[in-house]
Amino acid sequence: MSYHDPEPEDPQELVGVELPGDEAVTREMAATFADEFAQLGLTRIQILSLYRRAEYTGAHQAWRLLGEDEIARIVDESLAVYGRFVWVVTDGPEEVAGSVAQPLRLVRRGS
Amino acid sequence: MPTVKNWQLGRDMAYPYDARYPERQFAFVFNINRCIACQSCTMACKSTWTFSKGQEHMWWANVETKPYGGYPRWWDVKILEQLETANPGAQVWGGTPGDGRLAPYGTFEGQTIFEAAARALSPDSARVLGYLPTDEEWNSPNIYEDNPVGKRGVRNALDDTGVQLPVHKTWFFYLARICNHCSYPACLAACPRKAIYKRPEDGIVLLDQSECRGYRKCVEACPYKKTMYRGNTRTSEKCIACYPRVEGTDPESNGEPMETRCMEACIGQIRMQGLVTIAEDGTWAEDRYNPLYFLVHVAKVALPLYPQFGTQPNGYYIPPRWVPRPYLRQMFGPGVDLAIENSISPSRELLAVLQLFRRSNRIIFRYEIEEGPKIYEGSLHGRKVELYNDTVIAFGKDGRELFRTTVEEPVHVRSNAHANSI
Ligand code: SF4
Ligand code: SF4
Numbered sequence: 001m002s003y004h005d006p007e008p009e010d011p012q013e014l015v016g017v018e019l020p021g022d023e024a025v026t027r028e029m030a031a032t033f034a035d036e037f038a039q040l041g042l043t044r045i046q047i048l049s050l051y052r053r054a055e056y057t058g059a060h061q062a063w064r065l066l067g068e069d070e071i072a073r074i075v076d077e078s079l080a081v082y083g084r085f086v087w088v089v090t091d092g093p094e095e096v097a098g099s100v101a102q103p104l105r106l107v108r109r110g111s
Numbered sequence: 112m113p114t115v116k117n118w119q120l121g122r123d124m125a126y127p128y129d130a131r132y133p134e135r136q137f138a139f140v141f142n143i144n145r146c147i148a149c150q151s152c153t154m155a156c157k158s159t160w161t162f163s164k165g166q167e168h169m170w171w172a173n174v175e176t177k178p179y180g181g182y183p184r185w186w187d188v189k190i191l192e193q194l195e196t197a198n199p200g201a202q203v204w205g206g207t208p209g210d211g212r213l214a215p216y217g218t219f220e221g222q223t224i225f226e227a228a229a230r231a232l233s234p235d236s237a238r239v240l241g242y243l244p245t246d247e248e249w250n251s252p253n254i255y256e257d258n259p260v261g262k263r264g265v266r267n268a269l270d271d272t273g274v275q276l277p278v279h280k281t282w283f284f285y286l287a288r289i290c291n292h293c294s295y296p297a298c299l300a301a302c303p304r305k306a307i308y309k310r311p312e313d314g315i316v317l318l319d320q321s322e323c324r325g326y327r328k329c330v331e332a333c334p335y336k337k338t339m340y341r342g343n344t345r346t347s348e349k350c351i352a353c354y355p356r357v358e359g360t361d362p363e364s365n366g367e368p369m370e371t372r373c374m375e376a377c378i379g380q381i382r383m384q385g386l387v388t389i390a391e392d393g394t395w396a397e398d399r400y401n402p403l404y405f406l407v408h409v410a411k412v413a414l415p416l417y418p419q420f421g422t423q424p425n426g427y428y429i430p431p432r433w434v435p436r437p438y439l440r441q442m443f444g445p446g447v448d449l450a451i452e453n454s455i456s457p458s459r460e461l462l463a464v465l466q467l468f469r470r471s472n473r474i475i476f477r478y479e480i481e482e483g484p485k486i487y488e489g490s491l492h493g494r495k496v497e498l499y500n501d502t503v504i505a506f507g508k509d510g511r512e513l514f515r516t517t518v519e520e521p522v523h524v525r526s527n528a529h530a531n532s533i
């Protein structure tokens with residue numbers, strides 16, 4: 001965290017350059033997060049809080065730029081597809097009691 | 112210099128040693144679209160391997176904010192610039208990305224770090240084009256990451272809006288990196304003492320501390336800057352791919368191959384690591400239902416990082432959808448457009464395979480899909496979407512089922528207080 005004014009002589013000082021990017025890019029980033037986290041099974045509240053919280057700067061920046069309503073629309077669009085079901089993960093049956101798992105043994109080729 | 116086959120470049124290339132291939136190769140896929148830069152991976156590695164005196168600036172696993180950030184700073188810009196200087200205007204790809212395993216991204220017509228070294232460097236012992244980062248460049252692994260800053264004079268409290276930092280006004284993304292355990296390691300090629308070796312059983316690249324004399328040739332040569340020098344031992348160190356876990360000899364693994372610490376810790380569930388089978392010619396042997404093989408060679412959504420460097424890295428990335436294509440093409444090669452198209456509207460199988468990420472810490476050697484009925488048909492982002500009630504089953508090294516993931520319609524439980532509402 002920076003608590004000082006910038007020191008131009010400091011080699012560690014942030015020196016950003018602006019690269020082309022526009023609202024469409026931000027919108028696409030917001031839609032990507034929405035798709036990914038909807039696919040992971042997060043709820044609407046959970047996904048929206050990702051945008052609202054300043055810690056997640058990418059998502060949060062989109063929220064600040066596009067506004068709560070637009071972000072909610074983007075999230076709902078993803079949830080309309082990927083929020084239709086939940087993923088259920090079931091662990092496989094445990095090893096048969098008493099059997100000893102073997103370490104991976106791979107044959108060396110050639111010399 | 113001997114010639115080896117580099118399938119990522121779609122051609123043969125010069126490399127200081129003859130080709131030798133492992134039986135299996137340590138490899139991983141990171142889905143950048145999901146990374147939230149929580150740095151859990153970074154800290155998992157740090158707290159396991161590099162917490163000692165002399166390792167303060169050593170981050171085998173790191174996550175940097177592109178395009179500004181880098182650890183060490185400007186690592187990729189610098190090596191790209193060196194290559195461009197060595198071969199001006201000719202670092203280009205030709206041909207067209209195809210279906211085969213041999214030249215999936217077309218053909219790279221420029222020079223790799225090995226080829227450029229042969230032409231541009233002297234003496235002959237300089238085998239790899241590279242540079243030694245300065246201490247300052249190693250100092251700030253997290254530079255340009257965008258955590259909101261606190262208010263002036265108020266410590267240990269975040270500012271609600273984070274307005275104090277120069278906010279990225281444009282696109283950026285988080286690039287998580289570890290050593291790529293390259294098929295043609297530049298670190299290995301450059302070491303005059305042959306202290307670096309590639310294990311025949313799993314392709315993990317290790318640096319023998321007892322042989323190392325700290326010449327830092329590996330640090331200079333690795334284009335990804337993933338070997339690091341430790342001042343108080345005067346030797347170099349690098350990522351060891353948590354090899355006891357991958358071998359299944361770590362006590363926690365109970366004999367079964369396990370994914371590395373950075374994979375296990377991933378909050379965003381962006382990471383999957385495994386072992387792929389290598390064919391006699393060094394390409395990935397067809398292994399259709401290995402999830403990594405599927406993502407790289409069938410779905411073609413995961414691409415190598417800077418393949419043009421020529422080390423044939425074994426880290427693959429699902430590229431971020433929102434980033435301008437020219438930047439991505441430089442970073443991941445010509446496969447970018449297809450990879451993004453395929454990941455925006457995932458196929459039935461891809462959607463299932465993406466559900467294998469981080470459901471277990473065991474290495475998945477094979478998956479199987481039990482097909483279920485179609486449960487939804489519609490569109491998203493202007494593309495058709497179909498969802499199926501499929502079950503994807505993951506199997507470990509001995510064919511034992513690790514877990515299965517299936518879809519269910521959600522059940523809404525109404526609270527007692529609002530029994531009549533939805
Ligand atoms: S990424 Fe660098 S350190 Fe790792 S194997 Fe490749 S050349 Fe060596
Ligand atoms: S743990 Fe995963 S989500 Fe978090 S920074 Fe690392 S790669 Fe990204």
